[in-house]
Amino acid sequence: MPQLPQGIEPFYPEDPWENAHQNFKHRFQPGTSYTLRVSSKESRLEDYNATTANMQWLIRNAIQTRTPLRAMGNNWSFSPVAMCNGGMLNTRPLNLRFNLGNSSLSDAYKQSGKTKEELIFVQCGMSILELNELLETQYRRSIIASGGSNGQSVAGATATGTHGGALYTGAVHDAIVGLHLVTGPNRHVWLERASAPVVSDEFVRALGAEALRDDDLFNAAVMSFGSFGIIHGVLLQVEPLFLLQEYRFDHVPYTPELKHAIAQLDMEALRTILNQLADAGGEPGQQRVRMPAQSENNKLYHLEIALNQHNFEPDSKEKGIYIRTFYKIPCPPAYKPVHNRIDSGRTFSPDLNGIISQLLDALGPTLNMLTIKPLVNALFQSTLRSAQPQPMTIGETFRHTRFKGQIASAAMAVATTDVFKVMEVILELNKRQPFAGGIALRFVKGTPALLGFTRFPNSCVLEMDGVDATITRKFFSDVWHRLEALQIPYTLHWGKLNFILNEQRVRQMYGNENVDIWLRSRAALLDEPSRNVFTNDFMIQCGLDKTIPPPYM
Numbered sequence: 001m002p003q004l005p006q007g008i009e010p011f012y013p014e015d016p017w018e019n020a021h022q023n024f025k026h027r028f029q030p031g032t033s034y035t036l037r038v039s040s041k042e043s044r045l046e047d048y049n050a051t052t053a054n055m056q057w058l059i060r061n062a063i064q065t066r067t068p069l070r071a072m073g074n075n076w077s078f079s080p081v082a083m084c085n086g087g088m089l090n091t092r093p094l095n096l097r098f099n100l101g102n103s104s105l106s107d108a109y110k111q112s113g114k115t116k117e118e119l120i121f122v123q124c125g126m127s128i129l130e131l132n133e134l135l136e137t138q139y140r141r142s143i144i145a146s147g148g149s150n151g152q153s154v155a156g157a158t159a160t161g162t163h164g165g166a167l168y169t170g171a172v173h174d175a176i177v178g179l180h181l182v183t184g185p186n187r188h189v190w191l192e193r194a195s196a197p198v199v200s201d202e203f204v205r206a207l208g209a210e211a212l213r214d215d216d217l218f219n220a221a222v223m224s225f226g227s228f229g230i231i232h233g234v235l236l237q238v239e240p241l242f243l244l245q246e247y248r249f250d251h252v253p254y255t256p257e258l259k260h261a262i263a264q265l266d267m268e269a270l271r272t273i274l275n276q277l278a279d280a281g282g283e284p285g286q287q288r289v290r291m292p293a294q295s296e297n298n299k300l301y302h303l304e305i306a307l308n309q310h311n312f313e314p315d316s317k318e319k320g321i322y323i324r325t326f327y328k329i330p331c332p333p334a335y336k337p338v339h340n341r342i343d344s345g346r347t348f349s350p351d352l353n354g355i356i357s358q359l360l361d362a363l364g365p366t367l368n369m370l371t372i373k374p375l376v377n378a379l380f381q382s383t384l385r386s387a388q389p390q391p392m393t394i395g396e397t398f399r400h401t402r403f404k405g406q407i408a409s410a411a412m413a414v415a416t417t418d419v420f421k422v423m424e425v426i427l428e429l430n431k432r433q434p435f436a437g438g439i440a441l442r443f444v445k446g447t448p449a450l451l452g453f454t455r456f457p458n459s460c461v462l463e464m465d466g467v468d469a470t471i472t473r474k475f476f477s478d479v480w481h482r483l484e485a486l487q488i489p490y491t492l493h494w495g496k497l498n499f500i501l502n503e504q505r506v507r508q509m510y511g512n513e514n515v516d517i518w519l520r521s522r523a524a525l526l527d528e529p530s531r532n533v534f535t536n537d538f539m540i541q542c543g544l545d546k547t548i549p550p551p552y553m
Contacts, residue, residue, distance in 0.1 A: 002061060004034075007054045011035040011090045020075045022406045023468045023497075032067050032087030034058060036094055043096040048123070048233070049208060051094065052180075052188055055230045058089060060185035062533045069533050071230045073125055073153025077160055077495035078409050081225045084536040089230065091153070094125035097134060100235075104203035108196075117141070119177070119198070121235045124155035128172075129339075131236075132395025136337040140241040144175040146398040155231040160495030161223055161453050163411070163461050164398075165302040165442035167265075171454050173222050174447050178235030180207060181221060181228055184530040188232070193218045198235065207233075212525075216450075220521035223449035225494050227534050227544065228525055243335070243391035244301060244326040247289055249274050251320040254312070259420045265443065265458055267300055274323065289387070291325060302326035305441040307423075308380045309430045310373040329391055337393045357406045360436060360469035368471060372434040376466075380438060408437070408468035410476045411493035416443060416458040418488055425482050426464070435475045437466020450514045450521075451506075453491040461493075473497065503543025519548040 004010070011033040016025040036054055038047040062069040068086030075082075098121040105116060120141070122131060128146060131154060135141040145164035152162055158173035169175075177198045182188040190209040192198055197213055204211040221228045252258065252274065261269035271291040278288040294300055306322040313319040360368060388397065414422050419441060426439065439462065446457040454461065464479070466472045480500050483490050491509045492498040507515050522531065531547070539545045 005054055005057055007037055007039065007050055008058065009035045009037065011088065013088055013090075017075075017088070019077065021078055021409070023078055023408060024080060026080060026083045028084075028088050029067065029086050032065075032069070033090065034087065035090040035092075038094065038096060043098055045098075045206060048096055048098075051123075052182060052208070052232055055089075055182040055232060056185050056188065059182065059230070059530060059533055062086065063185060063529045067533075068536060070226050070536065071124065071155070073156035074127055076152045076156055078407075078497050079495055079499075079538070080536075081160055081494050081538050082156070082536075083538070086533075091123075091125040091155070091230075094123040094232075095127075095130055097122045097126065099139075100199070100203065104200055104206075106197045106200050109198045118237055118239070119235060120238055121178075121233055122154055123233055124153060124231045126154050128152050128154065128157060129395070129399075132393070133337075133339045135238060136241060136393050136395050137339070139238075140331070141238040142241050142394050143172075144237060144239060145169050145172050146394050147172060154234050154236075156495075158222055158234065159225045159231065161449075161493060162495070163413075163442065163444050163454050163459075163493070165304055165444060165461075167300060167303050167443050168445055169301075170445040171447055171452065173449060173452065174445070175237050176222055176234055177237050178233075179218070179221055179231060180209060180233035180235075181230070181525065182232050183229035183525045184527055188229075189525065191218050191221055192235075216517050217521045217524065219448050219450045220518045221525065223447075223452045223494075224518075224522070225538075227536075227539055228522055229530065229534060241331040241335075241337075241393065242328050243331045243393060244397050245298075245329055245391040246324060246326050246387040246397070247291055248322070248324040248387035249277070249289060249291075250322055251316070251318060252277065252323050253317055253320045254314045262303075262305070263417050263420060265416055267294070267303075292327065294327075297330055299328045300325060301328040303443045307439045307441075308376060309427055309435060309439060310376045311380070312427070324387065326397070331393070337396055339395055339399075357467045357469045360467060360471060368436075369434060372436045375436060376438065406468045407465060408472045408476070408497055409463065409465045410497040411453075411461050411463045412480070412490045413444075413454050413456060413459045413461050413493075414488065414490045415456040416460045419460040419462065421486070421488055422462055422479075422483065422490070425486070425488075426479055429475065429478055429482065433471070433475055433478065435464065435466060436469060436472055437464060439464055450518045451494075451510055453493050453509075455491055455510065456489075463496075473499070476500075501542050503541075506542045506544065515544075516548050519544065519546055523547050523549075 013028050013033055016027050018025050068084040070082050070084040071089045071091050100116045100119050145166040147162040147164050163171040178192040188209050189212050190204045191212050193215045194213040195215050274291045278290050304324050311319050442461045444454045444459045446459050447454045535545045
């Protein structure tokens with residue numbers, strides 16, 4: 001191993017390496033992995049810039065030794081999107097953060113009426129959990145969107161498309177307004193949209209970076225799963241601290257009227273349906289949950305549907321779907337967030353899910369039919385908690401993954417108008433081949449990211465989470481093939497199970513123009529030796545390792 005600069009340490013990942021969700025293992029090349037550290041816990045620009053130089057040293061070393069390298073945050077992905085056949089760069093210790101001064105802001109940003117308080121600049125290794133605690137307790141600010149859990153690093157969340165469920169806002173990466181990318185041994189760039197410049201040239205000079213303001217480059221890099229170099233810093237747009245008030249409705253009849261309201265995102269029609277059900281049910285004198293009207297201080301933020309396909313009948317009041325909404329309300333000045341809450345109630349332990357997975361693989365198809373239904377019913381009873389009684393911050397609300405252990409998780413995005421066509425496909429397949437898990441739908445504003453999987457203007461992310469077993473993966477594959485046969489457009493989450501992806505499917509999902517712009521952007525930012533360092537088997541599988549020359553001028 002070469003003599004290492006200060007701030008770079010050898011890292012010895014377990015062999016084989018296992019991802020956080022325990023659904024795949026990987027072997028890195030021995031002696032090629034490193035950890036990056038800063039010299040102090042204070043956020044000092046000289047420490048940040050020294051880390052940039054160390055990243056460049058590591059890329060240079062990888063080029064010289066012809067060793068692929070990938071930055072790794074919290075190892076959160078269900079897919080091998082971040083794996084490579086060389087070494088891992090452990091970025092978890094990199095969690096510096098900076099508030100920008102007025103001199104760091106562009107004239108266009110200041111003239112738009114926005115302020116420095118709406119921005120925070122953080123290093124790549126900071127987790128969403130850390131970010132929430134920092135923003136909510138020290139600055140009384142909120143991130144704009146969050147995934148269902150908080151374990152991802154900031155860079156990992158944007159790199160793979162963590163989507164959350166912000167109905168009118170977009171996915172986590174849609175809150176990013178600037179990226180600091182280390183793209184080679186002699187190059188690092190500050191990247192933002194030309195249509196929405198945020199920082200000043202003074203800020204870019206302080207980083208020692210090259211300023212690039214280009215919408216296509218930004219929309220390519222913001223969703224690039226580690227293949228555009230190393231994301232060192234992320235500039236995020238944030239909001240004044242807000243609270244989320246939850247309303248949950250159980251066993252809602254799955255009627256044509258309900259499906260039409262949701263498919264058209266007609267929230268007033270949905271509110272009427274749910275409130276009529278609330279008024280018609282319950283015992284005399286019992287307080288009934290009602291969906292409130294929207295107002296300036298009570299805005300619908302999140303819409304989610306869950307379905308247990310083994311305890312479901314259309315139009316049934318006993319075997320319907322679960323709907324929950326969150327409304328965004330102002331945070332009182334005296335409110336103090338608490339980030340160490342522990343969810344009450346029973347949950348399956350990771351070991352139990354591992355045992356279930358092995359049993360399902362071992363049992364034959366006949367016994368699986370008998371085993372899966374009671375298993376999933378028990379899973380729903382143990383993991384679907386009651387609505388939180390009091391409003392909480394986004395960091396208090398979206399905390400931990402509820403399904404733990406050896407879990408298979410797949411997520412696909414479809415146009416909201418197509419969501420119930422997809423549901424019919426899943427329900428029909430489930431009759432012949434039971435799915436050992438649950439189904440959830442979250443509704444998200446579409447993204448401008450070129451390869452952002454929430455690409456439909458109104459996107460519904462349909463998640464299938466279950467025990468990781470051969471029959472589960474076959475169920476996913478059968479759903480995807482059936483959608484293709486029916487010509488229903490869909491995309492797959494880059495960080496979840498997506499083993500069906502190949503070049504043809506990626507181009508079908510995102511269009512040749514988007515893919516070609518993405519490939520040209522990568523070639524514009526990384527020279528060939530650097531591209532080789534950041535190319536992995538997943539990219540080759542998807543046809544995203546290719547180099548497309550710029551169009552003829």
